Amino acid sequence: MADPIQQPDADSHSKTAIWNDPLFRSIAFQALAVVVLGWFFYTIFSNTLHNMESRGITTGFAFLDNTSGFGILMSLIEYDETHTYGDTFIVGLLNTLLVSVVGIITATIIGFIMGVARLSKNWLIAKIATVYVESLRNIPLLLQIFFWYALMRTLPPPRGSIQLIQDAVLLNGRGLYMPAPVPADGFGFVNIALLVAVIASIVLVKWTKKRQEATGQLFPAYWTSLGMIVGLPLVVYLIAGMPMSLDYPVLKGFNFVGGMRIIPEFMALWWALSLYTATFIAEIVRAGILAVSHGQTEAAHALGIPNGPTLRLVVIPQAMRVIIPPLTSQYLNLAKNSSLATAIGYPDLVGVFMGTTLNQTGQAVEIVAMTMAVYLIMSLSISALMNWFNKRMAMVER
Amino acid sequence: MNEFKPLPSLPPPASMTGVVGWLHKNLFSTPLYTILTLVVGYVIIGSLIPVLDWAIFSANFSGDDRTACETGTGACWAFIGNRINIFAYGSYPASEYWRLDICFVLLVLSFGPQFFDKFPYKMWLGVFSLTGFPVICFYLISGGAFGLESIETGKWGGLALTLMLAYVGIVAALPFGIILALGRRSEMPVIRTFCIAFIELWRGVPLISVLFMSSVMLPLFLPEGMNFDKLLRALIGITMFQSAYMAEVIRGGLQAIPRGQYEASKALGLSYWKSMGLIILPQALKLVIPGIVNTFIALFKDTTLVLIIGLLDILATVQASITDPAWGSVATEGYVFAALCFWVFCFGMSRYSQYLERKLHTGHKR
Numbered sequence: 001m002a003d004p005i006q007q008p009d010a011d012s013h014s015k016t017a018i019w020n021d022p023l024f025r026s027i028a029f030q031a032l033a034v035v036v037l038g039w040f041f042y043t044i045f046s047n048t049l050h051n052m053e054s055r056g057i058t059t060g061f062a063f064l065d066n067t068s069g070f071g072i073l074m075s076l077i078e079y080d081e082t083h084t085y086g087d088t089f090i091v092g093l094l095n096t097l098l099v100s101v102v103g104i105i106t107a108t109i110i111g112f113i114m115g116v117a118r119l120s121k122n123w124l125i126a127k128i129a130t131v132y133v134e135s136l137r138n139i140p141l142l143l144q145i146f147f148w149y150a151l152m153r154t155l156p157p158p159r160g161s162i163q164l165i166q167d168a169v170l171l172n173g174r175g176l177y178m179p180a181p182v183p184a185d186g187f188g189f190v191n192i193a194l195l196v197a198v199i200a201s202i203v204l205v206k207w208t209k210k211r212q213e214a215t216g217q218l219f220p221a222y223w224t225s226l227g228m229i230v231g232l233p234l235v236v237y238l239i240a241g242m243p244m245s246l247d248y249p250v251l252k253g254f255n256f257v258g259g260m261r262i263i264p265e266f267m268a269l270w271w272a273l274s275l276y277t278a279t280f281i282a283e284i285v286r287a288g289i290l291a292v293s294h295g296q297t298e299a300a301h302a303l304g305i306p307n308g309p310t311l312r313l314v315v316i317p318q319a320m321r322v323i324i325p326p327l328t329s330q331y332l333n334l335a336k337n338s339s340l341a342t343a344i345g346y347p348d349l350v351g352v353f354m355g356t357t358l359n360q361t362g363q364a365v366e367i368v369a370m371t372m373a374v375y376l377i378m379s380l381s382i383s384a385l386m387n388w389f390n391k392r393m394a395m396v397e398r
Numbered sequence: 399m400n401e402f403k404p405l406p407s408l409p410p411p412a413s414m415t416g417v418v419g420w421l422h423k424n425l426f427s428t429p430l431y432t433i434l435t436l437v438v439g440y441v442i443i444g445s446l447i448p449v450l451d452w453a454i455f456s457a458n459f460s461g462d463d464r465t466a467c468e469t470g471t472g473a474c475w476a477f478i479g480n481r482i483n484i485f486a487y488g489s490y491p492a493s494e495y496w497r498l499d500i501c502f503v504l505l506v507l508s509f510g511p512q513f514f515d516k517f518p519y520k521m522w523l524g525v526f527s528l529t530g531f532p533v534i535c536f537y538l539i540s541g542g543a544f545g546l547e548s549i550e551t552g553k554w555g556g557l558a559l560t561l562m563l564a565y566v567g568i569v570a571a572l573p574f575g576i577i578l579a580l581g582r583r584s585e586m587p588v589i590r591t592f593c594i595a596f597i598e599l600w601r602g603v604p605l606i607s608v609l610f611m612s613s614v615m616l617p618l619f620l621p622e623g624m625n626f627d628k629l630l631r632a633l634i635g636i637t638m639f640q641s642a643y644m645a646e647v648i649r650g651g652l653q654a655i656p657r658g659q660y661e662a663s664k665a666l667g668l669s670y671w672k673s674m675g676l677i678i679l680p681q682a683l684k685l686v687i688p689g690i691v692n693t694f695i696a697l698f699k700d701t702t703l704v705l706i707i708g709l710l711d712i713l714a715t716v717q718a719s720i721t722d723p724a725w726g727s728v729a730t731e732g733y734v735f736a737a738l739c740f741w742v743f744c745f746g747m748s749r750y751s752q753y754l755e756r757k758l759h760t761g762h763k764r
Contacts (some may be wrong), residue, residue, distance in 0.1 A: 026585070026586050029589075030587070030588040030589060033592065034588055047618070047619055047620060047621050048618045048619055050622070051618045052618065054622065121424070121431070122424065122425060122427075123424035123425055124424075124434075124442075125435075125438060128438065134745065135741065138699075138740065138744035138748070139699075139737045139740050139741055140700070140713070140740055142703060143733060143736055143737055143740065144737075146713070146717065147730075147733045147737070150729040150730065150733065151730075154727070336605075337604065339604040340703070342606065342706065343705075350604070350610070354607060354610055364615050365615060365618065368607065368615050372602075372607055375603045375604060376598075376602040376603060379598075379602035380602060
C-alpha cells in the first residue's frame, strides 16, 4: 500500500511566500498606513492654507494682541472693551474653571448623599433617591440647563426681589445678590492664622496616624482640626478688632448697586451640571459601597473596632478604590459639559473665545486649536493624576 | 404513656407581618428613620399636590392659541397638542408626513420584536435594521428618486431628526469603535500610536467644540468648491466623538478575555480576523453590553447639542415654539414634554440592556 499521508514538501514550508510572512505583512501594512495618513494630513494642510489665503485670513497668533471691542457679562479679572483678544481667552478660561470647580464640589456632595440614600434601609428615602437618579440621568443635560435657565427668567424684577435673608440675600431675575466682604487693614492676620491652622492640622493628623499605628490609641484628629481651622482665624479676627465690613446690595432706580451678584446664567448652569453629574456619581458611590463585602465590616467588628473607625479605616478605603477612577472621569465630564454654557450665554471659554472672538476675527484654526488644547491638557493631566493615584491605592496582594 | 404534645405555634407578632410589619421594617425601624420618614413624607406630599394640580387637575388640554390657557392656573398642554406635528416632523412639508410615518413604523417593526424571546427570524430582522432599514429610510426621507419629491436636509427636523442622528451615530460608531479598540491593542506600533492618539484626542475635548470644528473648520479643510451638507458634518462629528468612547468600552472587554482564548485561537490556526470575529469579539462584546448601551444613551442625549450649530432637532423645535407670542409663557410645558420624550427612549434603552445582560449571562451563572 502506498503511504496515504503525503510527504510534506520541505521546500514550501521553509520558504513561505513573502506576502504570507507576518513580519513583512506588518511592516508593509504600517508603511501603507503612514503613507495614507501622511497624504491625508498633507491634503488637509495644503487645502487649509489655500482656503485661508483665498479668504484673506492671515495665519498666526498675532490677533491675540488686538483690541477685542466687546464686553463680557462676567469676568473674574479686570476686563472691558479695551482689552485684547488674548484677555478674552483668559476670561473665558477662568469662567470655565470657576463653574467646573464649584459644580464638582456640589455634584460630589449631592452624589454621595444620593448614593448612600439609595442603599438606605428606609424604603421611602431609597425610593426617592432611585427616582431622582433614574429620571435626571435620562434627560439630556442641555435640556436641563434650558429648564433651569427658563426658571431663572421667570423670577420677579429687582423691585419685587425675593428676600431670602432680609435686605441681605436677594433673588431676582437679574441674579442672586449677596453682601460682599470688604477686608480692612489687619485682615492679613486672619489669613495668616488660617494658614497656621491648616499646617497644624496636617501635622496633627500625621502624628495621630503614627501614634495609632504604634500604640493603637485613637485621637479625634479630624474634629480637632476642624475646630482649629474654624476657631483660630475666628479668634484672631475678634482680637484684631473685626477688620472686615460687608457691602450690602442697595436698590437704586431699577437695579441693585453694590454687593456681590451671581448672574442667573451661572446659577442655571451650576445647578444643571451639579444635579446631572450627581446622578452618575450616586451610581458610582452605590457600586463602590456594594463592592465591599459585608464580611469586611463583620471582621472589623469582631476585632473590636468601633463603628466609626470601621467605616473610616476598613470600608471607605476599599470602596474608594472602586469609586475614584470613575469619579475622576465624571469630574472630567462635568468640566467638558460646562462648555454647554454657550447655549444660555454664560461666558465660558467656548462661548467667549470659540464664539464671539472667532466670529470677530475669523481665525478658526488657531482658536479651535487653542480651545481644544485647553480641554486636552485638562483631561490628560487629570487622567495622569488618576493613574498615579490608582497605582498608590491599588491593593497590594500576595 | 404520656405522649408529648407540642403546643400549637404562636402566630408571628402583629408588628412583623403584613402591612404593619412592612411599615415597621421599612419606614419606622428606628427613631431616626421615623423622623426622616415623617419629614421626607411631609415634603413630598406638600410638593406633589401642587405639581399634580398644575400638571393634571387645573391643566388645559385643548385649544388653538393662548386664549385657551388664560382661564386655568395649570399647565397648558393644549400648546403641545397644537405643536405636536412640528415637534415630531420639524419643518418637513405636511403633505409628505406619510414618508416619515413609514419610517417610524418600520423602526418600531424592526426593533419591537427584539424584545420577545420567542420571535423567529430575529437575526434577519437585525440584519435588516442595520442594512435595509437605513437605505429605505434615506430614500424615503430625502426623496429625489422613485418619483418622490426631493426634500433638502434643512427641512428635516423634530423628533425625526433626533432619531435619525442617534440611529446613524449608533450604527456607525459601533464598527468604528471596534476597529479603534482592536487597533489600540495591535502589535503594530504605528497603528497602535495612531489609534491611541485618535481616541485620546476625541475623548479629551467637549462634543460642542467638535461640532464647532465640524461647522467652521471642516469647510477650510476641503478643496475649494467642495462642501458637505450641514447635517452630514454634524453626523461625522458625532460619530468620531462617540466611536472614541465606544473604543474604550470595547477595549475593556478585550482586556477581560483570558489570554488562553487568544492562544487557543492561534493554536487552531485561525487568522487574525477569524480569531477576533469568531472567538474574541463575541465574548468581549457580550461582557461590555452595559457599557455599550450606556454609550448609546449618551449619544442619544448628546444629539441635542446639534441645535447649537443650527440644526432643528426636537429640543430646538421646542425652544423655537415656546418663544412664539401666539402662546404665553409655556416654557415649562415645552421642556417637560421634550424631557419626557428623551426619558422614554433612554430609560427604555437602559432597561433593554439589563434584560440583554441577564439573557446573555450564560457562562458562569451561580
